[in-house]
Amino acid sequence: MESQTRILIRMRDVGFALTAAAEFDQLLSRIRLQKLVYLLDVLVYLVELLPPSERHLTYKHGPFDAAIQNAVDCLAFRGLVRISELYREPNGQIHSNYGLTKAGARWVERLTGDQEFRIRARVAESIAREINSIGWDQLIPLVYAEPTFVTARTLGYGTRLNPHDPLRNSAALVLKTMTHGLRVGFENTVANPELLFRLFFRYLKEFSRLRDQTSSMIRSGAGGAV
Amino acid sequence: MTQLITLPRLVGFRLTGFQPIFRQDISMSLGNGPNVILGGNGLGKTTIMQAIVFGLTGGAEDAIEEEKGLRWNHSYFRGRLNATQLGAASIEVDFALGKTEFTVRRGLNGSDVIGFRAGRSKRWIEDKERAQDAFSQALQEVGGYQTTRDFAFLVHRLLYLPETRRLLAWDTNAQVRIFMMLNQDASRETWFNNQRARLKQMDSRKRHIHVALGKARDHLTTLMEFEEQVPDEEETHTMTAIAPPPDITTLVAELRRAANESFEAAELVQTARRNLNDLSIEVESLHEKVETVEASLISSFLSEQEKESSLALYKLLENGVCPACGTVNLELRATAEKNAREHSCLLCGSKIPQGTNQELATLRSQLSEKVKAQRVLEDTLAIAEARLSALRANEDELQQKVTSVRLQQPVLAVTEPNLPETTKAQLLAQQDELQKQEADLEAQIYRLQNQLRREFERFRTQVADRRAHLGELYTQYATSFLGLKCELAETEEHDRLLSLSRFVPKFNDSAREDPETCSEAQRFFLDIAFRMALIDLSSDFSGQPSTFICETPETALDMSYVDNVVEMFRRFSEGGHTLLLSANIQLNGIAGKVLSSVPKRERKNRVLNLLEIGQLSQVHNAALPKLRAAVRQTLG
Numbered sequence: 001m002e003s004q005t006r007i008l009i010r011m012r013d014v015g016f017a018l019t020a021a022a023e024f025d026q027l028l029s030r031i032r033l034q035k036l037v038y039l040l041d042v043l044v045y046l047v048e049l050l051p052p053s054e055r056h057l058t059y060k061h062g063p064f065d066a067a068i069q070n071a072v073d074c075l076a077f078r079g080l081v082r083i084s085e086l087y088r089e090p091n092g093q094i095h096s097n098y099g100l101t102k103a104g105a106r107w108v109e110r111l112t113g114d115q116e117f118r119i120r121a122r123v124a125e126s127i128a129r130e131i132n133s134i135g136w137d138q139l140i141p142l143v144y145a146e147p148t149f150v151t152a153r154t155l156g157y158g159t160r161l162n163p164h165d166p167l168r169n170s171a172a173l174v175l176k177t178m179t180h181g182l183r184v185g186f187e188n189t190v191a192n193p194e195l196l197f198r199l200f201f202r203y204l205k206e207f208s209r210l211r212d213q214t215s216s217m218i219r220s221g222a223g224g225a226v
Numbered sequence: 227m228t229q230l231i232t233l234p235r236l237v238g239f240r241l242t243g244f245q246p247i248f249r250q251d252i253s254m255s256l257g258n259g260p261n262v263i264l265g266g267n268g269l270g271k272t273t274i275m276q277a278i279v280f281g282l283t284g285g286a287e288d289a290i291e292e293e294k295g296l297r298w299n300h301s302y303f304r305g306r307l308n309a310t311q312l313g314a315a316s317i318e319v320d321f322a323l324g325k326t327e328f329t330v331r332r333g334l335n336g337s338d339v340i341g342f343r344a345g346r347s348k349r350w351i352e353d354k355e356r357a358q359d360a361f362s363q364a365l366q367e368v369g370g371y372q373t374t375r376d377f378a379f380l381v382h383r384l385l386y387l388p389e390t391r392r393l394l395a396w397d398t399n400a401q402v403r404i405f406m407m408l409n410q411d412a413s414r415e416t417w418f419n420n421q422r423a424r425l426k427q428m429d430s431r432k433r434h435i436h437v438a439l440g441k442a443r444d445h446l447t448t449l450m451e452f453e454e455q456v457p458d459e460e461e462t463h464t465m466t467a468i469a470p471p472p473d474i475t476t477l478v479a480e481l482r483r484a485a486n487e488s489f490e491a492a493e494l495v496q497t498a499r500r501n502l503n504d505l506s507i508e509v510e511s512l513h514e515k516v517e518t519v520e521a522s523l524i525s526s527f528l529s530e531q532e533k534e535s536s537l538a539l540y541k542l543l544e545n546g547v548c549p550a551c552g553t554v555n556l557e558l559r560a561t562a563e564k565n566a567r568e569h570s571c572l573l574c575g576s577k578i579p580q581g582t583n584q585e586l587a588t589l590r591s592q593l594s595e596k597v598k599a600q601r602v603l604e605d606t607l608a609i610a611e612a613r614l615s616a617l618r619a620n621e622d623e624l625q626q627k628v629t630s631v632r633l634q635q636p637v638l639a640v641t642e643p644n645l646p647e648t649t650k651a652q653l654l655a656q657q658d659e660l661q662k663q664e665a666d667l668e669a670q671i672y673r674l675q676n677q678l679r680r681e682f683e684r685f686r687t688q689v690a691d692r693r694a695h696l697g698e699l700y701t702q703y704a705t706s707f708l709g710l711k712c713e714l715a716e717t718e719e720h721d722r723l724l725s726l727s728r729f730v731p732k733f734n735d736s737a738r739e740d741p742e743t744c745s746e747a748q749r750f751f752l753d754i755a756f757r758m759a760l761i762d763l764s765s766d767f768s769g770q771p772s773t774f775i776c777e778t779p780e781t782a783l784d785m786s787y788v789d790n791v792v793e794m795f796r797r798f799s800e801g802g803h804t805l806l807l808s809a810n811i812q813l814n815g816i817a818g819k820v821l822s823s824v825p826k827r828e829r830k831n832r833v834l835n836l837l838e839i840g841q842l843s844q845v846h847n848a849a850l851p852k853l854r855a856a857v858r859q860t861l862g
Contacts (some may be wrong), residue, residue, distance in 0.1 A: 004571070008521035011528070035808050048597055053513050077535040077549070078528070103535035110527040117520075154351070154360050155368055156326045156344035166604050167611075170773060176605075 002066075010054050013037045015108040016121045018081065018100045020128035026096040026136055027084060031061050035143040038063040040120070042146060042163040042171045043200070046193040047119050051164065058152050058159040062143050065072060072098055080104035094138035108155050126194065138205070145207040147174055159211040174199060229370035230411055231382065233764050233772035234321040238806055239278050245316030247273055248839050249307055255320075256806060257832060258771065260801040260820045263808040264860060265836030265844055266853060271808035272389055275777050276302060278806075279386050281319035281330060283378035284337035290379050292399065296392060299337045307334065321347070323369040324770045330361055371529075372416050376407055384757055389777040395753040396741045398719040398728040405689075405696075405729075408764045412688040415441070418681060425674050425723055432667040439660040446653045449770065474631050475659065482666070483626040488621050491614040496608040505600050512593045519581030535806060539572055549573075550773060671723075678724055686727065696729075699762045703755035706793045708733060712752070714759075729756065747783055753789060754779070758798045771802035778808050780816040792819040799823060811837070811856045818860040829861050 017036040017131045021028050028036060034056075041051035053159050056063035058166040075081040078102055086096040100108065131139050143149065148163040166172040184193040189195070238255040241248070247270045254261070265271045276298075283290070285299035307315055318331045318341070331341030331350075331785035342357040343350045344364060351357045363489040371380075383392075383400045396401055406415035533538040538549035543566060546559030562572040569578050686693070697714040698703055704712035717739050718725050731738045731752045741749050754776065761772050783791060809817035821829050837846075837853055846853065 004576050005521040006520050008524045008528075008579070009517055010522070012524050046354060048594065048601075050513050050597065051592070052511075053510065053517065078532065078539055079535070080528075082532070101532055106534065107527055107531040108590050110531060111524065114523065134400055151363065152367065155364050156328070156348060159368060166601075167608060 006054050006067045007071050007074060010037070010065070010067040011075055012100075012111060012117065013040060013052075013120075014068060014072045014081070015100065015104065015111060015122075016117075016124040018098060019105065019108045020123065020124035022057065022099060022126055023125060024104075024132040024136075026132075027099040029095060030069060030072075032136070032139050033098060034064055034068055035062060035139050036127065036131075037065070038143055038146075040124050042148075043123050043127060043197065044120060045164050045172050045175060046196055047123060049116065049120060049123075056148070057157070057159045058155065058161065059157050062153075063146075063149055064138065064162055073105065080107055082126070084109050098176060099180050126197050130197060134201065134205055138208070139210075141208045141212075142204045145204040145211065146171055150207075159165070171200070174203060178203075198220065230409075230767045231370045231376075231380070231407055231764065232323045232368070232768040232770050233385065233761060234282070234323055234369070234377075235281075235771055236278070236773040236806060237320040237322055237327060239281060239320065240318040241274065241315075242318075243279055243307070243311045244270075244273070244277070244312060245308055245842060246834075249841065250561070250839055252834070252839060254771075254834050255831070256804050257824075257828065258802055258804055258806065259824055259832075260805045261832045261834075262817045262821060262860075263806070263834045264817055264857065265808070265809055265840055267837040268722070269435065269840035269846070270776060271329060271836065273303070273306060275386075275388070275775060275806075275808055277317045278319055279381060279388075279775065281317035281332050283323065283330060283381050284339070286378070286382050287337075289375045290382050293392075296390060300332075300334050303334050316340070321601075321773075322770075323364065324768065326364075326368050328361075328364050328368075331357075343794050354819050364596045367511060370410070372410070375621065376416075380404065380407060384760060384774045387754060387757065387771055387777065389781075391393070391750060391753075393741065393753045395421050395749065396730065396755050398721075398726055401728050404760065406685065407759065408767075409685070409689045409692060413685045414496060417492070418678065418685075421678055422724065423672060425671065425678065428667055428671050428674070429723055432664060432671065435660055435664045435667065435703060439657065439664060442635060442653060442657045442660060446650070446657060448652060451651055458818070474628070476662070477624065477628050477631060481621070481628050484617065484621040484624050488614065488617040491610065491617050495607065495610045495614050497733075498603060498610050502600070502603045502607055505596065505603060509593070509596045509600055512589060512596060516586065516589045516593050518579040521579040522581040523583065523586065525578050542684065583641055617669040655777050675724055682726060694757055695766070696763050700729075700759035703758050703794050704731060704752055706797060707751045707755055707787070707790045708748070709790055710734070712755075731756075747787065750779075751783075752786075756796060758794070761800055761803065762798075765801060765803070773806060774798065774802040776808075778810060780809060780812070783816070788816055788819060791816060791824075796823055803831065811860070812857055813856045815856070815860065818862065821860065822862065826862050833857075833861060 014033065014037065017033060021032075021036065037115060038056055041055065044051055052065075052067075054065070055069065056065045072081055076083050076098070080101055082099050082101050082104075084097045084099070086094070089095050109122070112121050131142070134142065136201050144153075146163065148161050148165075148168075151169045152159045152161055153155075163171040164170075177197060178196055179191045180201060182189050182195070232569045236256050238253070241252040244252065246340050252274065261272050265273050279285075280300065280302070285302070287299060288294075288297060303315070304312065312334050315334045316331055316647050317334075318329055320327060320329045322328070327345055329341075329343050329346065329350075330339055332338065334338050338354060339358045340354055341350050341352050342360045344360070351360050362374050364375045365374055365568070369377065371377045383394055383397075394404070403415065403419060403670065406413035406418060490622060509699050529540075538546055538547075539562075541547040541561050542549050542559065546556050546562075548555050548558055561575075565575050567573050568575075569580055570576060598615045602774050622649075693716070700714040701712065704714075710733055712731055712733040714729050715737035716727045716731055717737055731744070731748075736743070754774075757860045758774060761774060779791065780788070795805055795807075805820075807817065807820065809815060817833075821832060824832050835849075835857055837857060842850070
């Protein structure tokens with residue numbers, strides 16, 4: 001894909017992610033922005049939209065797509081995104097928080113005039129709602145529990161993530177299994193996207209909790225060698 | 227969509243606890259281009275090469291090596307090391323699949339992976355099962371390999387040329403398998419290979435039945451003669467029972483039915499997979515178009531918003547205000563205006579994607595249809611795969627039952643002469659059953675042969691361009707070596723079960739169909755040329771360099787050809803590949819010439835000098851000054 005197209009598509013996603021976070025009075029840091037857009041790409045599967053064709057790779061802090069950072073930087077330069085709390089951390093890493101300016105919020109409103117963009121924006125909103133109920137500090141652990149990333153993270157940096165491949169261990173496979181389970185096991189339940197969102201986040205939360213439990217067991221020496 | 231295979235590139239290795247062969251633990255990092263393991267006779271060159279290949283693959287078991295005599299595993303090292311140290315000895319190999327580096331560790335008490343890590347800075351996975359899983363997963367997901375066996379096969383038969391000179395150049399089976407694996411986007415290598423194995427099994431079964439049928443006929447003749455000669459019942463001798471156990475016929479019928487079902491289910495899986503691949507290509511292409519138009523829409527909203535809020539880029543366009551320093555610059559404005567007219571970024575002039583809303587609606591509706599169809603196909607494939615797996619398990623179970631019953635009592639027991647207990651009617655029934663089985667198998671074999679032939683032809687046609695490209699690559703290498711034009715010809719190898727085409731060298735207007743039509747050196751170096759061409763071909767697809775490991779290439783080489791061989795290796799190294807050679811310590815040997823392409827200061831790092839770490843014999847010690855002088859010359 002042409003890099004201009006990539007960046008523009010990611011500008012849209014950044015706009016939706018920042019709007020969704022702002023609904024809950026949240027600014028997003030660089031890492032959290034990456035994670036929220038990753039979850040957005042994962043969960044558009046439920047509404048039968050596709051994620052951008054150039055996808056996330058495994059990197060230092062989980063799934064990473066360089067186009068997202070470039071997009072937010074462009075939007076900031078153009079006056080649609082506001083940067084706050086910009087500083088260099090002791091380890092050399094740059095920290096910054098992002099939120100939309102008024103002009104940025106107007107631009108997102110224009111975008112949501114398009115029907116499919118509106119659906120995408122709603123998915124971002126639902127994700128933000130779920131995260132808000134679990135806690136924003138849990139955003140990164142939740143992404144670390146996403147099945148595609150769980151499988152790929154042991155393979156080192158630069159591994160391409162495809163959470164929509166239902167023939168492998170992926171978010172799509174989990175979502176399909178949940179849909180099937182609801183259809184077969186609960187006659188009066190409709191497997192609508194909202195219900196599946198909730199179940200999926202519950203799954204991520206539980207997975208994350210169990211993994212933490214195992215890690216602390218290993219750290220305390222009860223679990224044997226890693 | 228099927229991912230193409232990325233061949234591994236060797237990055238380094240460590241051998242721990244290899245005493246007494248070596249005086250110390252060994253470690254080497256490999257650079258792109260030539261790397262040499264330099265040593266005299268018995269100093270451990272082959273052990274190191276085998277250890278590296280063992281570390282990567284776990285040895286060459288029956289799935290890798292057809293020739294029983296050439297199979298090997300961890301036992302190869304056992305007689306060479308101190309028994310007490312075996313448990314502590316290990317081999318670690320660093321390798322890269324594309325840009326991602328991995329390290330695999332194996333011990334010498336077995337062939338399993340005992341440690342694995344992705345990236346040098348990562349933690350080791352030391353739980354055996356998890357390490358093996360992670361290794362397989364890395365090969366599948368990063369390297370595109372279907373199984374670890376496929377990986378091992380490619381390392382053994384393509385990337386590693388051992389001292390036993392196991393050639394690929396005239397080996398049809400290995401060539402077909404490798405070429406199909408490297409072109410797995412166009413081939414169904416696993417299916418093809420499994421079906422060939424099945425064809426062999428069916429043929430072997432048919433021959434057994436044929437032998438049994440012959441015996442049944444003989445017995446029947448004997449019985450009839452016996453009846454004619456000895457009409458008096460009292461004089462009849464006993465004969466061992468030859469009737470099969472009562473349930474075998476039912477079991478065989480069940481097995482046949484199960485095999486047919488599995489076969490049909492496998493066909494369904496293949497068809498679903500092919501359809502899914504085709505559809506995925508369409509989805510991807512449509513998706514890209516949709517995104518281009520969406521990007522255009524996003525960009526136009528951006529411009530509108532910038533205008534409405536009078537943001538920096540709008541001010542540049544309207545008033546020529548530089549968005550970086552705030553001064554008015556009319557030249558900059560003119561450039562911005564020109565870029566705006568050409569639908570490009572105002573500042574850098576990169577093209578902004580263009581499309582109309584109407585086009586977007588059509589494209590989205592097409593994409594939506596395709597995505598729905600894709601999801602249905604994914605479901606179909608998942609169900610078909612689950613069914614196939616269950617059917618295969620059932621088939622295996624039935625096969626085991628049949629085998630166990632057959633082992634308890636063969637189809638026909640050898641009868642003691644003149645002791646008939648079985649009646650003529652029983653024998654006739656048995657003969658009929660065997661004839662029917664033979665005819666069934668013949669029909670199945672015929673059907674499978676045709677299917678495999680068709681599949682192979684389809685594959686060859688689909689990769690016609692790649693075959694031609696392989697030919698070009700080969701011609702360059704082989705001609706550098708021979709000093710006269712040498713091309714790659716394709717000839718058919720006639721086989722009783724399945725005739726397949728293979729690649730052979732052609733020079734002096736003659737395709738060399740048998741290895742005997744070439745000298746020993748020609749055979750060996752034309753094989754190297756063929757392997758390098760295949761590695762280049764794979765590298766052209768994946769964009770990633772690989773490694774070729776060759777033991778003592780100078781053996782059997784006439785000195786007049788040394789420069790040609792060096793040229794061949796130089797050409798290979800220029801592709802960014804890593805070359806790992808072992809060589810004897812010799813004045814003016816091939817190692818020095820191959821290393822001459824490496825800057826002098828780096829050469830020492832590219833050579834593992836076994837004079838320093840190997841156990842020297844009395845002969846070596848006596849010749850030590852000369853050997854050291856030769857090493858110095860090799861290092862330039």
